[in-house]
Amino acid sequence: MKRIRTKEIILYVLGILFCKVEIADCYPLIPAYFTALYISMESRWLTLGACFVGMACFLPVTQLTKYGVAMAGIILIIHLIEWVDKNCRARYAAVTAGAVTTLISLGGNLLSVKGRGYITTSILEGIFIFAVVSLGCRVLHMLLHGKEIMEIAKEEDRKEQRLLNYAESFNGLSEAFVKMSAGQEKASEEEIGQVQNEITGKICVSCDMCQVCWEKDSPIYGLFGSLMESIEKFGRAEKEYEDRLRDCCPYADDITREAVRIFERMKVNAAWYNRLLSNREMIAQQLDAMAFIMEDCAKDYEDLTLQEKNMLSQVRFLAKDRGFLISNIHLYQKQNGRLQLVTTVRTKAGCQPVKEYREAVSRGMGKTMIQHKDSRNLIGIEPCKIVFEEDTKYHTIHGVARLTKDEAVVSGDNFSFLELENGQDILCLSDGMGSGIDACKESETVIELMEKFLEAGFSKETAIRMMNSAMVIRGEEDIFSTIDMAAVDLYEGEAEFYKVGAAATFIRRKEGVECLLSTSLPVGVSYKMEIDGVKKQLEDGDFLVMVSDGVLEYLHVDEPEETMGEIIESLDTNNPGRLAKGILERVMLYTGGKVMDDMTVLTAGIWEK
Structure with a gap:
């Protein structure tokens, strides 16, 4: 002052x-x-x-x-x-x-x-x-x-350093979990020795030959080792070793039964222990993801406030010229190279529409800027925060058509359309195994988790892995879901496809229909999962078509993907909603009007602005 x-x-x-x-x-x-x-x-x-x-x-x-x-x-x-x-x-x-x-x-x-x-x-x-x-x-x-x-940009370095310190702490926790020992598929020599001691203490201790039998050069000692290996491998004693033991020991049957019981108990303990180690590894993955997102938050935005101070002064002048007073202004460049302008602004008197303020910002920056979707429409005399993003080159329109399985109350398929702040349009489809309420709840949980992770700023691969870890820890048997996700970059028109146990995805182009397939397992089956990621460049007028398993499985043809491609190509419409509805209508001709599984079709058309 x-x-x-x-x-x-x-x-x-x-x-x-x-x-x-x-x-x-x-x-x-x-x-x-x-x-x-x-x-x-x-x-x-x-x-x-x-x-x-x-x-x-x-x-x-x-x-x-x-x-x-x-x-x-x-x-x-x-x-x-x-x-x-x-x-x-x-x-x-x-x-x-x-x-x-x-x-x-x-x-x-x-x-x-x-x-x-x-x-x-x-x-x-x-x-x-x-x-x-x-x-x-x-x-x-x-x-x-x-x-x-x-002066405005001086506090940003301190915030970035705090996030990096947090990320380093989470990385340290992750390494601590990873260093823990991995599960064992076979019993170690120490565990075999413990089995021997337990059998000796319970059965052989009352026998006069106990000390002689358990000497290392004794034939019974070697025979006992072979017997333990067969029980560990097959869950029972092989007849050859069991008969040989009977010839040498009057307590052979008791020893065999006790060994089988001990190994069954060890197998249960090992299963729980391995499950615990798996959970530790999943927790380590989640800690890594947390560290990644913190580092990403610290480095995702490059502060250009000082470098572009002349342009920002121009923005402030043009805004003031229209009656808007900017008290705080930051310009960032995101990882995708696009600009984001964050301002705290008020009017000199009364309320004015954000539209006039946006015109001043766009003119000052020399490119079209749009306010964040959650921004207010009016600016008053009280200071408020308005965020502007660089406008995208493309825009999309979505369509959906779905049918519920005959006699089912609800559909086991769930879907989501989500537009992120980084200019990506996300289409996500999840097919819960089976049908009905349980399948619906499972796929709904998958969709909700994916939305939360993506909105929080996690990368697509990290979001899928974290969601899969959560579903594995949840541990409900025989209830799994697929994930079919398409992420369209509205700046460049490039689309990334991620499929986890999902059905084929189709791209309708001017020259024909392209099919994308996947062979990975559904979500929640294993914490070690494969993610099929494919990138495709889209052009003005292209359409994405995503379908659940029920749409392809009941076409009753040798090559359902090829048939679906022909169906999509034959529908002459540029309306995504009509395209989705037309696909289901054609599929119903193949099924004779019966809906033998939940069917969902998502479509999206992409056009240049």
Whole structure:
């Protein structure tokens, strides 16, 4: 604030000194500088006082009267404009200053005997004033607010470092889980020794030959080892070893039964232990994902506030020119190279639509910007946060058609259309195994988790893995779901496809239909999963078609994907909703009107804006 106060005092002093500047018997800098200062400064009456002090000190009475009347007229018209439009733009003020001064000059010289040269002089003075006001408003804005943008970006480094510290902590936790021992498929020598000690303590301890039998060079010792291996491998003793043991030991049957019981118990314990280790590995994956998202948040946005301070000053000036006061402004470049502008803004008076503010932002940045989908539509005198994104090149329209299995209450298929802040349009389809309420709940959980992870900023692969880990830990047997996801980059038109146990996806192009297949297992089967990721470039007018298993399985043809491609190509429509409905209608012809499984068709058309 002290710096701004100092600058204001300097500007007022300049206003006094400019009153001495004479050009061709005129003082055009007086109305020009006054007008620029009047609409740029909050202390308007100080501006008026400074200029009148300068005129009183340096101007003759006739010129003092002329420019005093001109300033009064300028003030009156500016206030009228602000009363009508709540704000006076720089160009309106420039026209006002030039026109009023010219008219007063012409009117004051009508009775003069100077000849006709005063007309040209008056017009040139008005043009000069217009140019000085237009330029002066921008210069004054830079002088008053240019340093503020540099101060705004200073706190960003501290926030980034905190996130990186958090990420490092999560990475450390993940490494601690990974270092834990992995599960064992076979019993170790130590465990075999424990089995021997348990059998000895329970059965052999009362036998006189106990010490002799369990010597390492004893034939029974080797035979016992072979017997343990067969029990571990087959779950029972092989007859050959069992008969040989009977020939050597009167307690062979008791030893065999006890060994089988101990190994069954060990198998159960090993299963639980391996499950625990699997859960540890999944937790490690989730910790890695958390660390990744924190690092991503710290580095995802490159702060360009300092590098582009001139452009941001231009944005602030144009916004102020339309009656919007920006108190905080940040410019970021995201990982995809697109710009994001974050501002805190209010109006000078009353409410104004965001549309006018967006026009000022777009003009200042030299490219089309759109406000975030959650932004408000009106801006008032209370400061509010408005986020702008660089506008996308493409846009999509979605369509859906679905049928529920005959005699089923609800569909086991669930889907989602989601547009992310990074300009990606997400289509997600999940088919719960079976049908009915259980399948619906399972696929609904999958869709909800995917939406939350993606909205939180996780990458598609990380979101799928974390969701799969959650479903595995949930541990409900024989209830699995598929994931079919398409992510369309609306800036470049590139689409990424991720399929986990899902049916084929189709791309309808102008030259034909392309089919994408997958052979991976559904979600929740194993924490070690394969994710099929494929990238395809889309063009203006292309269509995506995603279907659940029930649509293809009951076509009753040898090559259902080929038949579906023919169906899609035969439908002559550019309406995604009609395309989805038409596909289901054709499929019903193949099934004889019966819906033997839940059927869902998602479609999306992509067009250039």
